[in-house]
Amino acid sequence: MKLLIVEDEKGLRENIIQFLHKEQYIVEAAPDFRSAIEKISLYDYDCILLDVGLPDGNGLNVLRALKSKQKSDNVIIISAKDSLDDKLEGLELGADDYLTKPFHLAELNARIKAVIRRKALGGGHIVRLNNMELNFDSRTVNVAGAEIHLNRKEFDILAFFVVNKNRLIYKSALAEHVWGDHMDNADNFDFIYSQIKNLRKKLKDHGANLEIQAIYGVGYKLSV
């Protein structure tokens, strides 16, 4: 998998590269509009992370360039602006997703995998971990061939763990991913713990060979 990061902030660029490195992607970076255009003309990418506010041009023009070259690279817009107009314009121009700064790296990872999965042919929407099989399309989970009934939120939690397997997931990254704006209160982290306890119990009852490890006060980790 080959990724391009178009981002003028060095710190953010470095963070993303470092984080994605572990996911076995080939990551290239473009710090400005000019080099971004150059790179997309020369190569094809599985996913492009595109910052809208570039010093030498609007990032949305990179999208327009892709479109005019009839390229179908996946694009995730990264913007400091939480503006609906930008979002709509970006999505209309063919972007696949929109992420507002600041974001958690685990969230970025989940978004990248989602857009790649959507374009993938064949069984790309099914992930197997040990004896568990998770289907993103039908939103079902099977352990050793038998289906586990998870509610909507439990599935979202498990899916987030699966795409971020073997990584430490910071508690609020999980909360934001699953509950969005409805959950931004530190009080409620006990509540997340109780949700995970339920999920763990269901997995254990079905004999899933997975462990969701809790790191007290920090977050969780799905070890395979």
Added chain:
Amino acid sequence: MKLLNHTLLYLSASLIFILSIWAVVFYFSMMDEVYDSIDDGLENYKMLIIKKASRDSTLLSKDSFDESNYAIRPIDREWALRATEQFRDTSMYMEYEEDYEVVRMLTTYFSTPAEQYYELRIITSMVEGEDLVGDLLHALLWLYVAVIASAFIINNWVLRKIWRPFYELQHELRGFKLGEDKSFKPPQTKVTEFRDMNDTVAALLKANIAVFQQQKQFIENASHELQTPLAIAINKLELLLEQFQGADGQMQLLANAIQYLERMTRLNKSLLLLSKIENKQFSKEEKVDFNQRLRQQIADFDELLQYKAITVEIVEKARFTRVFNADLADVLITNLLKNAIVHNHSGGAVHIVIKDNGFEIANTGLKQPLDPGKMFARFYRAADNASSTGLGLAVVKAIAQLYQAELDYHYEAGIHYFNFQLPT
């Protein structure tokens, strides 16, 4: 006191003074003239009588006034030589008036060629001083009333006309509010002073609007610019956390640092949202079904509600649909629901009533009312909650203001009521 009455008050006070002085001066100068001409007449009379007496000696024995206006009586030579001619006011019984009236009397002395000395007294009727003063006062009073009345009427008419630009300016200023789109239009006038005032006010407002805009822009820009460094810092700590193999305590310190950075992010986002609402940047509107959105959001809060053992009851008395910005509708509902859940206690209740132009959210919670004057202010936090931004209800208030909705809070018997109501 109105300006009109102010001028009238000063005018009437000074008029009383001026008219009184004028009346006194007028009275004395008039009396002076009256005496002058009466005395001249008496003098003339005297000469005529003396001349006549020299021809007709019978006159010399007319010692009482009777029907005529003079009397003559003989006197000693010494007395006559010592005495001088004098005018004086005296009174005399008047048959016509049946009363004593003031008369002017000339007492003079003359001698005949035969060395006989006589005293001649001539009278003539006089202006009655008391009557004159009374008449004068009367006239003066009427004059005063007439002057004040006409001053009042003219003043009223003129002042109202002249001051119209002032009242228009006042009206315009009363309707002016910083941060509203309505521009300030000073009234048209040809009067230099008013024009100067209009220009000054317009310039002052323009400067203020500019400062206000700058400040709003600054908040927005500052929040914006902070997002990227915050993002980088949070991500760096996340990376460090992932690599960290140290003791739990150290990881918790890192997690704690992230938590505070996240709180800063939320503050930032809320401030941005507030400025955007105030700058009316949520222009896109559509028909929003509040019943459906409320039900949806309650479902989204479901796990949290179960966890906190809070029961939610929703009574849909009517269908509440309005043309509204969908994002703001969601923010409004989320913030109010979150408020009702977070500030609730375990085993508490939330009661929602939807009416055709609004909804009410009532919740159990603190056993005392919140301060209605402060609770919607920015950064107000009732409880010392480390992760609360204190901006949730401020955002709700801003949305209500944007849509001219009423947002009421009241507390009754342990229940906090929040009522959001759009104008019908």
